[in-house]
Each structure stands twice: as structure tokens, then as C-alpha cells.
Amino acid sequence: MSSGNNTISAAIEAVGGWGLRRLLTEIHTVELLLAAAIFVAFHSLRQQKTQGLAVWPVVGMLPSLVLALRQDMYEWVTEVLNLQNGTFVFKGPWFTNLHCVVTADPRNLEFMLKTKFSSFPKGEYFRNTVRDLLGDGIFNADDETWRRQRKAASLEFHSAEFRNLTAQSLVELVHSRLLPVLESSRRAGETVDLQDVLLRLTFDNVSILAFGADPGCLSPGLPEIPFARAFEEATAATIVRFVTPTGIWKALRYLQLGTERTLRKNILGVDEFAYKVISTRKKELALESDEKKAPRADLLTIFMRLRDDDGEPFSDKFLRDICVNFILAGRDTSSVALAWFFWLLGRNPGVEEKILAEIRGIINDREPSSSTAEKDGSPLVFRPEEVKKMEYLQAALSESLRLYPSVPVDHKEVVDDEVFPDGTVLKKGTKVVYAIYTMGRMESIWGKDCREFKPERWIRDGRFASESAYKFTAFNGGPRLCLGKDFAYYQMRFVAASILLRYRVHVVENHPVEPKLALTMFMKRGLKVNLSLREGHPN
Numbered sequence: 001m002s003s004g005n006n007t008i009s010a011a012i013e014a015v016g017g018w019g020l021r022r023l024l025t026e027i028h029t030v031e032l033l034l035a036a037a038i039f040v041a042f043h044s045l046r047q048q049k050t051q052g053l054a055v056w057p058v059v060g061m062l063p064s065l066v067l068a069l070r071q072d073m074y075e076w077v078t079e080v081l082n083l084q085n086g087t088f089v090f091k092g093p094w095f096t097n098l099h100c101v102v103t104a105d106p107r108n109l110e111f112m113l114k115t116k117f118s119s120f121p122k123g124e125y126f127r128n129t130v131r132d133l134l135g136d137g138i139f140n141a142d143d144e145t146w147r148r149q150r151k152a153a154s155l156e157f158h159s160a161e162f163r164n165l166t167a168q169s170l171v172e173l174v175h176s177r178l179l180p181v182l183e184s185s186r187r188a189g190e191t192v193d194l195q196d197v198l199l200r201l202t203f204d205n206v207s208i209l210a211f212g213a214d215p216g217c218l219s220p221g222l223p224e225i226p227f228a229r230a231f232e233e234a235t236a237a238t239i240v241r242f243v244t245p246t247g248i249w250k251a252l253r254y255l256q257l258g259t260e261r262t263l264r265k266n267i268l269g270v271d272e273f274a275y276k277v278i279s280t281r282k283k284e285l286a287l288e289s290d291e292k293k294a295p296r297a298d299l300l301t302i303f304m305r306l307r308d309d310d311g312e313p314f315s316d317k318f319l320r321d322i323c324v325n326f327i328l329a330g331r332d333t334s335s336v337a338l339a340w341f342f343w344l345l346g347r348n349p350g351v352e353e354k355i356l357a358e359i360r361g362i363i364n365d366r367e368p369s370s371s372t373a374e375k376d377g378s379p380l381v382f383r384p385e386e387v388k389k390m391e392y393l394q395a396a397l398s399e400s401l402r403l404y405p406s407v408p409v410d411h412k413e414v415v416d417d418e419v420f421p422d423g424t425v426l427k428k429g430t431k432v433v434y435a436i437y438t439m440g441r442m443e444s445i446w447g448k449d450c451r452e453f454k455p456e457r458w459i460r461d462g463r464f465a466s467e468s469a470y471k472f473t474a475f476n477g478g479p480r481l482c483l484g485k486d487f488a489y490y491q492m493r494f495v496a497a498s499i500l501l502r503y504r505v506h507v508v509e510n511h512p513v514e515p516k517l518a519l520t521m522f523m524k525r526g527l528k529v530n531l532s533l534r535e536g537h538p539n
């Protein structure tokens, strides 16, 4: 019996000892894991000081990015860049394409956009991601394909015919469409989304310049236009690709699922419009005799008359790409800029007064004989030479673009190993993001008052003075400077002056205004306004 008891206690001891040992081992393991976790967390968080953000094993800086999505992303980037003296390296999760260098340093911008221009193309990654929508158009092209289009389009943009077309189309769109739409909402006492109205205006305008065809988005009742809708949805679906691992969106495209299905459907919608216009134009041009050249100055007609390197006409697909790219470039950039401008004016009535004083002064300078057509009842239309004189308005628009650039971030991909002037080492293939929004809000660039809306900072000796394109990057810089810059300023001045002279724009109280996270800086919920007639307004 006793030997049996001994055996049991020996067994219990053996089991208990083993259990104890196991327990001790487990406690050790837990302790070790805990210690390792604390060390990793501590180390990751400590890196925040040197690298701007915590760097976690495997996922890199992704957690900080995900948390930032819940706040104003642009402000978050600005904060990090300010802490890091203008440049930081974003370390994405392993095996993803999220690694990049983010910079807001004007020296780096000049190096990338001008000095070493050919080392910093748009790159394979960008081209492959947007190719389905943009094809080989200027926005998506590098090297020779880009150079050829840039040269031809540049000649066109500076031609007298094109300038006439832009001026005429604006007069027509503003006086026959924009002002009547605004007037009818004023009369009805209705709130209007000014951003939406302006988007419609610039969509019609750029379609006229690119295709020589007016889709009619800005019409009474603000109708939905299939081409415009397809274009918008196709752009939105393309943007989704940038935040989806390449393998996944390619699989979805192959299987025709989700956003890839939406993209295909909407690209077909865009193509339907484009190819119809191309074939109609071809027929029209074929009917014209050689002596009586068509007076058309739209891009489509210009490129139809050109020949490629082999002396052949451009293919329909290439013509489609050219036009679609111009629409993308000029469709919403100036309208969102105007929306932010009107919002800023609402908060800075002193600036609005100065703009009005300038425009009224310009009208008063008209020859008495030609002083407005008001006497015979026709509307007051600004003339090109008057629009050019609106220098304070130009300063206010530039100031608005400094704070709310239509393209808030842009990117390049480096093709050789390079070193930025600030010492950042770039390995071949690195993606570089330049934070245009941040650049407008850096004390090191604009001084202590960088967050204030002060058009005066653009005025020297009473005249508008432009800034270096590497400091004020809203229109990009170097050889890829925005081709539509002069036109955009003209368009914005014409539209802003025509509205301000007639209406007071009241932003609806408590209407939430914040930027949307997109390639263009839309206001997330539009700009809801009410209009009232300005005292002494003309027709």
C-alpha cells in the first residue's frame, strides 16, 4: 500500500514538477514575447523621431497612414514634412508598392522637374495603372511620345486661332449658360452647389477646346450627360487602382469584377462619344475643299491635320487619347480652384472689395463711346485686354491656389540612382511624391504668415509678380509645366469677374467645407451657396 502511495506521490511530483516547469517555461515565453513586443513598439515609436513616423515590422509605416485616413490627410502630411524639414521616406509594408520618398523641398523640386528632368519620368507604374483610360496621351506619356504631343499642342495653345476659340467659347458659356443658371437659382431663392456648376462649365469648355464639341453639361436643370458621367466614373475607378495591389486589380480586370467592371463599362462610354466625334469630324474635313480650310482650332482638328513620323495620319485611337487627356487635364482643375477661391473670399471680404474696385476701375476706363453695351440692353462682356488687366484678381487666384492647389500631390519615378540636393538618396525605381499642398503651407518657403490668405504677397510695385515654379508648384514646373496655365488664368479671371460683378456669393452657414482625398482637390461636399444681386450690377 505504502509503496503504491509512494508511487502516486512520486508520480504527482513528477507531473507537478513537469507542470511547474512547463508553467515556468510558459511564463518565460510570455515574458520574452512581452519584452520583445515592448522593445519593438519602443523601437518603432522611437524611429518616429528620426524617420517622421513609427516603423513597424512587416507593415512599416502603414498603421500611421491608416490612422491618418481618419483625419485631414493633407494636413497630416504637412505636419510630418514640417517635422522632417521637408522630406521623408515612407516605408510601406513588405512586398507592396507603397514605398516612396515624399518631399516639399523647392531644391528637390527644381532638381527633379528641371535639372534632372529625364531621370524623373512619370514611370512604368503610373503608365500601366492609367493606360486603360488615358492610353498614350500627353498626361500618361514619357519620352518621344510625350515630346511629340507637347510640341504640337504647345504650338496650338499659343496660336491666335486657339486664343480666339478660348475667348469666344468662354463668352458664350458664361453669358448664355453660367449666368442664366445662376440667375434662375437666385430668382427661385434656391441654394446652388457652385462647385458643381463650375465643374459643368469647365467640362463643356475643355470639351469644346479638345473635341470642338459641346456636351452641354451646363444647361438649365443641370442635366446628367452620359459622356461626362462616364468620364467621371472611369476616372474614379482608375484612382482605385492606386490603392489596390497591382496583382489584385489585374485579376479583377481579367475576371471583370468590382471597380474593374465599372471601369470597362465607363471607358466604353467615353470611347463611344470620342469615336463618334472623330468620325464626324473626318467626314466634315473630307467635304471641305482645300482652298476653304475649316476655321476650326480645336485640338482634334489640329492633330487630324498633322502626320506621324512615317507621314501617316494619326490613328483614331491616338486622336482619342489626345483629346481624353486634355479633358482630364483641364476638366476640373480650374473649377475646383474657383470653388476654393469663392469660399476664401467669403472669409476675406476685404479682398473681395479690392477685386471689385479693380474690375470697376477697368470698366470705367472704357472709352465713353464704347463704354459697355448696357445702354442698348446687351450684357457687359469683359474683353480679352480687360481680363489681362485684372492683376489683383490674378494675385487672389494665385493665393487661393497656393493654399488649395487643384493638384495637391504629384509624383515621379526615378530611373537612375540619384541624390536629392537635400541629401536624400534615391535608388533607381523609387517613387517620389511631391506634396504641393504642403509647399503652400511651409514657413520656410512663405514665412510666418504662410497660412493666411494674402493676395498682396503676389503684388510688387503695384503689379502681379509671379513666383518660382519650384516654390509655387500648383502648375508643375520645368518642361512639363501645365500647358493650360495661361488659359486657366484667363478662364478663372473671366468667370470670377463676371460673377462677382453681378452677385454676392453667400456660402451657406455651417456648410462643411473640407478637401476630398482624390487626385484633384474637390470640396468633399461641394460649395453650397445662395446668391443675391450686387448693388449697381450690370446686365
Ligand code: HEM
Binding pocket: 138, 139, 150, 206, 209, 326, 329, 330, 331, 333, 334, 337, 401, 405, 406, 407, 410, 411, 473, 474, 475, 476, 479, 480, 481, 482, 483, 484, 485, 487, 488
Ligand atoms: C487652375 C487650373 C490648373 C491647374 C492648377 C493645373 C495644374 C497642372 C499640373 C500640376 C500639371 C502637371 C501634372 C502632371 O504632370 O502630373 C498639369 C499638366 C497639364 N495641364 Fe494643367 N492645370 C490647370 C488647368 C489646365 C487647363 C485648363 C488645361 C487645358 C485646357 C491644362 C492642360 C494641361 C496639360 C495638357 C498638362 C500636361 C502637360 C505635360 O505633361 O506636358 N491644365 N496641370
